[in-house]
Amino acid sequence: MSTTSPLLVVGSVAIDSIITPFGSRDRSLGGSATHFSVSASFFADVGVVAVIGDDFTDEDEAVFHERKISTENLQRIPGGKTFRWAGEYGFDLNVAKTLDTQLNVFADFKPQLSDAARKSPFLFLGNIQPTLQREVREQADARFVAMDTMNYWIESVREELQKTIAVVDALIINDAEARQLAEEPNLIRAARKILTWGPQMLVIKRGEYGAALFTADSFFAIPAYPLESVFDPTGAGDSFAGGFMGYLAQADKVDEVTLRRAVIYGSVMASYNVEEFSCDRLRRLKPEEIRDRFHQFKQFTHFEI
Amino acid sequence: MSTTSPLLVVGSVAIDSIITPFGSRDRSLGGSATHFSVSASFFADVGVVAVIGDDFTDEDEAVFHERKISTENLQRIPGGKTFRWAGEYGFDLNVAKTLDTQLNVFADFKPQLSDAARKSPFLFLGNIQPTLQREVREQADARFVAMDTMNYWIESVREELQKTIAVVDALIINDAEARQLAEEPNLIRAARKILTWGPQMLVIKRGEYGAALFTADSFFAIPAYPLESVFDPTGAGDSFAGGFMGYLAQADKVDEVTLRRAVIYGSVMASYNVEEFSCDRLRRLKPEEIRDRFHQFKQFTHFEI
Numbered sequence: 164m165s166t167t168s169p170l171l172v173v174g175s176v177a178i179d180s181i182i183t184p185f186g187s188r189d190r191s192l193g194g195s196a197t198h199f200s201v202s203a204s205f206f207a208d209v210g211v212v213a214v215i216g217d218d219f220t221d222e223d224e225a226v227f228h229e230r231k232i233s234t235e236n237l238q239r240i241p242g243g244k245t246f247r248w249a250g251e252y253g254f255d256l257n258v259a260k261t262l263d264t265q266l267n268v269f270a271d272f273k274p275q276l277s278d279a280a281r282k283s284p285f286l287f288l289g290n291i292q293p294t295l296q297r298e299v300r301e302q303a304d305a306r307f308v309a310m311d312t313m314n315y316w317i318e319s320v321r322e323e324l325q326k327t328i329a330v331v332d333a334l335i336i337n338d339a340e341a342r343q344l345a346e347e348p349n350l351i352r353a354a355r356k357i358l359t360w361g362p363q364m365l366v367i368k369r370g371e372y373g374a375a376l377f378t379a380d381s382f383f384a385i386p387a388y389p390l391e392s393v394f395d396p397t398g399a400g401d402s403f404a405g406g407f408m409g410y411l412a413q414a415d416k417v418d419e420v421t422l423r424r425a426v427i428y429g430s431v432m433a434s435y436n437v438e439e440f441s442c443d444r445l446r447r448l449k450p451e452e453i454r455d456r457f458h459q460f461k462q463f464t465h466f467e468i
Numbered sequence: 469m470s471t472t473s474p475l476l477v478v479g480s481v482a483i484d485s486i487i488t489p490f491g492s493r494d495r496s497l498g499g500s501a502t503h504f505s506v507s508a509s510f511f512a513d514v515g516v517v518a519v520i521g522d523d524f525t526d527e528d529e530a531v532f533h534e535r536k537i538s539t540e541n542l543q544r545i546p547g548g549k550t551f552r553w554a555g556e557y558g559f560d561l562n563v564a565k566t567l568d569t570q571l572n573v574f575a576d577f578k579p580q581l582s583d584a585a586r587k588s589p590f591l592f593l594g595n596i597q598p599t600l601q602r603e604v605r606e607q608a609d610a611r612f613v614a615m616d617t618m619n620y621w622i623e624s625v626r627e628e629l630q631k632t633i634a635v636v637d638a639l640i641i642n643d644a645e646a647r648q649l650a651e652e653p654n655l656i657r658a659a660r661k662i663l664t665w666g667p668q669m670l671v672i673k674r675g676e677y678g679a680a681l682f683t684a685d686s687f688f689a690i691p692a693y694p695l696e697s698v699f700d701p702t703g704a705g706d707s708f709a710g711g712f713m714g715y716l717a718q719a720d721k722v723d724e725v726t727l728r729r730a731v732i733y734g735s736v737m738a739s740y741n742v743e744e745f746s747c748d749r750l751r752r753l754k755p756e757e758i759r760d761r762f763h764q765f766k767q768f769t770h771f772e773i
Binding site: 254255256348349350351352355369371372373375381382383384385386389390391392393420423424426427457458460461462463464465466467468 | 559560561653654655656657660674676677678680686687688689690691694695696697698725728729731732762763765766767768769770771772773
């Protein structure tokens with residue numbers, strides 16, 4: 164029986180090979196839809212729209228099932244191979260060097276939402292080709308739609324990307340992407356400019372420097388959770404988006420108070436995600452650990468007037 | 469008659485030549501002691517320990533006098549030339565390219581505190597040679613001593629620098645300096661390491677990303693004030709330190725609540741300082757403008773639990 168999840172994500176499910184200064188893993192379950200949905204699943208039921216190949220194992224799929232993530236829209240292509248990404252991080256851990264990308268089944272990915280999936284009130288468009296993102300957005304009845312993107316799309320299909328940005332409620336990107344997208348080195352001005360293109364809000368991920376939320380008439384910013392060791396940054400942005408959207412879907416509203424809390428939850432989830440390879444840390448994360456760091460964020464940022 | 473100011477600063481008074489993407493100024497009053505003291509003067513009486521030459525004009529000195537900054541320990545060297553610095557900023561405004569440095573009278577600077585100056589309870593050691601900083605610290609009876617430093621000293625006189633760090637209460641540096649000083653890319657670990665060397669606290673300036681305060685058992689961090697235009701970043705760090713130390717001197721205590729507020733005041737002062745060349749913006753700053761941005765910081769960072 165087909166169910167409508169309060170939150171739907173379209174994106175990649177990938178098999179990554181990752182090298183960090185602290186170790187390497189040859190076969191690491193990854194992809195934007197994976198990191199997003201595992202993170203969001205702590206807050207709301209999530210459905211995943213993605214594509215996989217025959218090499219996607221029961222063990223891989225178990226990661227979704229153990230978190231009660233709906234895989235009804237996870238399409239398996241017989242004879243196909245799952246999207247593969249290989250990357251390496253240096254000691255600063257900020258930028259991944261891509262060693263290899265094999266699109267495989269992802270090359271022909273044409274997301275088709277089931278009738279149930281179309282009705283999800285919250286939708287996240289993970290980092291895929293902007294025209295595809297827009298096609299998904301058009302299929303969906305979602306009340307609140309957020310999207311991610313990356314430098315590759317900004318450089319190669321800027322016009323298409325702007326059309327997609329125009330039809331979403333929130334853009335969730337990192338600060339370098341915001342500057343590049345707006346062609347404006349000052350982040351605040353870049354944010355103001357992007358907001359004129361259509362979205363109600365812009366969420367900026369700043370890695371070790373935290374996150375910021377811009378709307379037409381408000382600004383909110385927080386530092387990152389102070390981690391003494393970052394093991395593998397892969398998926399940090401998507402687990403941020405998962406915590407952010409998951410909390411909004413759980414609260415079932417999008418007012419300023421809820422949005423600010425959502426930024427904190429996003430930051431909490433990203434802070435856990437980077438502590439281990441793949442989704443390993445989130446797979447054994449406990450709800451009280453999320454609450455702990457949420458409250459620590461209050462301690463870290465509170466001052467008396 | 470000689471007076472004891474609640475706050476004393478030792479550092480440079482300079483005549484800068486500055487080029488930014490938005491304009492240039494050939495003769496711009498600068499130096500760490502200048503930016504620090506003008507900023508701090510909004511909170512407490514400040515005394516400056518520095519050296520100048522014959523080329524330091526009445527107009528230059530008026531900047532100190534109009535802010536009621538004590539120049540009793542500002543030594544004028546007859547026949548000498550004031551320290552000169554020429555620098556250029558690119559569009560990212562984060563790093564100055566030094567075009568020229570002429571130490572002039574600063575080359576032989578041997579700060580000697582007057583008896584009154586020794587009694588100042590709060591002391592800031594601006595970015596000068598670490599051995600000189602330590603000699604000043606040893607002359608002073610100050611109850612609370614903070615210092616700045618830079619990559620040049622970290623690279624050239626690391627051992628001397630560590631000895632000085634060991635005898636101050638607070639180190640106020642930027643994040644790149646903290647990483648370099650601790651030889652540790654992770655900022656949180658870098659901070660923990662530096663705290664084992666002696667200081668009770670470390671204040672990290674992160675430019676457009678804000679500031680953080682580390683003590684042995686607490687962490688506090690805030691974003692930067694969201695400026696749509698940064699005109700001239702020269703002196704941002706010193707005006708931050710001025711607001712921070714000025715507020716502590718005004719409060720006359722150094723507890724966690726006061727320290728956190730001091731970080732906000734530092735950030736407020738830096739945010740104004742960078743809006744125009746030299747001290748131009750601070751010279752016409754009004755106390756209510758400081759209060760405005762202080763309260764805006766609360767709005768920018770507040771979230772409900």
